[in-house]
Structure formats: structure tokens, C-alpha cells
Amino acid sequence: MIEITLNQIQQELISQEDAKNWFLSFPTEDQQEILQRLSYITLQAGAREEDVCLAITKSKLRETYTPCVLLSKGRLKEQMAKLLKLPSSESIKTFFLLISLLAIADARRYDKYCQDGCSHWWHRDLSDRKVVDEIRCEFEQSILV
Numbered sequence: 001m002i003e004i005t006l007n008q009i010q011q012e013l014i015s016q017e018d019a020k021n022w023f024l025s026f027p028t029e030d031q032q033e034i035l036q037r038l039s040y041i042t043l044q045a046g047a048r049e050e051d052v053c054l055a056i057t058k059s060k061l062r063e064t065y066t067p068c069v070l071l072s073k074g075r076l077k078e079q080m081a082k083l084l085k086l087p088s089s090e091s092i093k094t095f096f097l098l099i100s101l102l103a104i105a106d107a108r109r110y111d112k113y114c115q116d117g118c119s120h121w122w123h124r125d126l127s128d129r130k131v132v133d134e135i136r137c138e139f140e141q142s143i144l145v
Contacts, residue, residue: 001139004132006038007122010103016096023095028088035091038098039080045105049076052101059100067094071101 009019023031052071056063063072067090070079083094106122114123121135 001136002034002037003041003122004126004135006034006041006099006102007106008126010099010106011126012103013127019096019099020092023092028091031088031091031095032084035084035094035098038095038102039084042098042102042105043077043080045102046109047076047101047105049074051104052076055097055101055104058103059096061093061097065093066090067097071097 005014005022008014009022014022023034026034052068056068056072061068063069066086067083070082070086073079080098083090083098086094110118110123114120121138124135125131126135
């Protein structure tokens with residue numbers, strides 16, 4: 001389940017180097033699918049236009065890189081759609097920018113709604129292998145139902 005790994009990366013449970021190697025281990029078309037999923041969950045997490053500048057800083061990307069320029073233009077949902085159409089040479093930059101944006105949005109959501117507990121699987125202890133295995137099992141059972 002790719003979403004588990006994406007959340008482990010945004011929670012910094014996986015190093016940037018390992019995250020980079022993980023993402024680049026996929027063929028281009030699978031990288032595109034990962035970026036689509038990442039874009040979707042980032043928007044679902046409540047990413048805002050005002051988060052973009054902080055996400056660029058957090059990602060350690062240059063603000064002149066194409067993905068950064070696009071997201072900085074406002075109309076976040078429209079710009080994210082454009083990110084997904086960039087050439088594959090921009091994919092790793094897009095990946096780290098969206099991971100940073102997800103981290104910012106999810107931290108805000110957690111602080112606002114989940115500090116005292118929630119049922120979001122991604123707010124469970126994803127550093128614990130047993131917890132991750134339980135989440136995978138729960139996900140597989142929900143697909144079979």
C-alpha cells in the first residue's frame with residue numbers, strides 16, 4: 001500500500017535519501033501514479049495556497065524549479081493538475097514538494113482535529129512494524145468485502 005510509505009516519508013520516518021531511492025525504483029508510469037495519489041491525499045489533507053512557500057522551504061528545493069513556480073501561482077488544485085503533466089525529469093522534484101506540502105497540511109489537521117485521538121490510520125504509529133502490518137491487513141480485508 002503506497003499510501004503507508006508516503007505517510008511514513010511525510011512523517012520523516014523514512015530518510016530523504018531512502019525516499020528518493022524508493023520513488024526512483026519505480027518505472028516512470030508508476031512514478032506518475034504515485035504522484036497522482038500523493039496529489040490527491042495532499043488536497044484531502046487540506047493543503048492551502050499559503051502552505052506552498054513553507055513547503056518549498058521544507059523540501060529544500062529552489063523556488064525557481066518548475067514545480068515550485070507552478071504551485072506558487074495560486075489556484076492550488078489547478079496547479080497540482082499541471083504538476084502531474086510535467087515531464088518525468090521533474091518527477092522527483094514534484095515528489096518532494098508534494099511530500100512537504102502533505103506534511104504541512106497533515107500536521108495542521110492533526111493539531112486541529114486529532115491531538116486527543118482519532119481513527120485515521122495514518123496517525124497511528126507508522127514506525128511500528130506491527131502497526132503497519134495491522135493497517136495492511138485491515139486494508140486488504142476491506143477490499144475483499
